[in-house]
Amino acid sequence: MRPGLEGYGRTDGGPRSPERAAVVAGLGAAVPETVVTNDDLARVLDTDDAWIRRRTGIRRRRAVAPGQATGDLAVEAARNALASAGAGGAGAVVLATSTPDQLCPATAPNVASRIGLGPVPAFDVQAVCTGFVYALASGAGLISLGVVDSVLVIGADAFSTLLDPEDRATRVVFGDGAGAVLLRAGSRTERGALLDFSLGSDGSAEDLIGMRAGGSRQRSTGLPAKVEDTYFSMQGQAVFKQAVSRMTESARDIAARTGWAVEEVDSFVFHQANARILTAVARRLGLPVERFRTNIAEVGNTVSASIPLALVDATARGELTPGQKVVLTGFGGGLTWGSTALVWPGPDPLLSELSTDAGDFLPKYR
Template sequence: MARAAVVAGLGAWAPPTVVTNEQLAGELDTTDEWIRSRTGISERRWVGPGQSTGDLAVEAGRRALASAGTAGVDAVVLATSSPDRPCPATAPEVAARLGLGPVAAFDVAAVCTGFVYALGTGAGLISLGAADSVLVIGADAFSTLLAPDDRSTRVIFGDGGGAVVLRAGSPTEAGALTGLALGSDGTLGDLIEVPAGGSRQRSTGLPAKTEDTWFTMRGQAVYAQAVRRMAQTVRDTARRAGWAPAEVDSFVLHQANTRILTAVARRLELPPERFLNAIALRGNTVAASIPLALADGAASGALRPGHKVLLAGFGGGLTWGSVALVWPRLHRPPASSSATATPRPSRAPAQRP
């Protein structure tokens, strides 16, 4: 029988600094009501001075390893678009900090679809026999890429990390990944981008314009593409898994904003209650959004063993993708290791360092 990648552990972590809508309203031309009505977000977590994507990845990875009851894996795949440095990749340092030894470790950059791409990569390593277990992490400190005065992006994004441990197993057992579908459209790459900092800008020999060093997004065009592409990839993966979309118990889509989740549900003619929504206290955490939502759903009981679950992402590139699984029975870590149970800190100033 063919080898399959099976979810064996789950962990997540968000930094302690809470940034509320009221705090942002004091800095930007906006209000709590405006933010909530357009995004469904009431607060988000941001990294503090000196914290990085690698820190988020290490904490999420540690929790996933504990959930799986293992101290080691054969490879680490980190999905991120906000690496600690442009070079080298962040994953090898994450592996070293977790004490995993000289294992294969590398980054995958697909923005908000990154975690799904990383799952596919980890599953490929297992199916080829190159690894018996893989730690797949999605982590982003995207707040570090946001222009301080850009209302359209600054209210949306939060920081965090989430991870799963994949192990080799049978395609018929609970937790086995199935129906993977991935896609991209590079002709629309400028809809979601950080224009400066790469080889194209640096090769000009000219200093980057300040405005080009920040993240930009063409919101209305992105909204239309996100709804269309996620609805289609959900259909594709459900078909490959042998399911009808109506059979799926829980859809865990990229947590961009509530309006997109509602629109995808409407396009699929499914009740919105089946679409897990963890946006209110997280915001858009980019590559971390799907595993953070999984952790929230597992902690709340929204995801139960035996549930048919479908994950789908959409992000810059443009990229999109989805994968299905029957939710397994996982070891539940202590409450203190759950992202949803992180002690609520005092309200920290929203200003970036």
């Protein structure tokens, strides 16, 4: 265990302070072993590799094996985040997911138990593809208020379990995976501190992204669900426009709240929804697309896992370096959107291990 991390399992927290902040201390990732290539999908759908790449920028994605669930991926990613920080535990678990192991109870308490954290606070956050940013805000709040000294924030989804096997529009886009960040108590002046948040929603557009069956509204009718309502659906063109607009606005807002000009931001790590969306946002912000970190080609849209997976990948490839100004932005069903900002941490053991020898902390997608 590294010096200064011995108390990471505490749940009694520390004193409240306006300077107390949540600081990124560890990163972890996990993806299922099963690889689904564009050619695999072309054998069962009316599509081909060229069409999928042109429309989405995706080459392959991962899918859970029979019997494998979101919680399994979350546990692996969380353990890797703890290992990357050399930490013996965490004071709380916040799990962002839209595919919990079951509707009730939440998945986070079981994840905390399987990791061996004991009776720590643990709960789920459901904000679809913005879930990880909302979960970061929740974890940062627990730390800033002195409730706990550390939080495991996990984004995990097994979205392949919600897709209509005959729906080309959704099957080519989504993949399964999990990413985790260990937050520790620290100061706002430290590198790695989450400096502020910009969050929003628009429930009037909830029909653009979602799954109608399974909730209390459908069940209360007493009627069987329509087959099409048991699968995830998305109105692609409308979602594209909303995603570009909302993520652009959110990135600008968090930069302003942090006191940065958008042009000063070195790296943007956005929800990996679609390569064309990232390009459109970059154009609206007037910035080179090279500043936008992406791994969508290898894992697809992994919903709440997409931002932490992209963080791990970009760190391991040396695209995120100590001292960079970084903005994280998500957009998802609800509609929901949100951003946070930080100065990338290091130099420290976390960065040196991930950037030189990623080991088990990285998904094996190469």
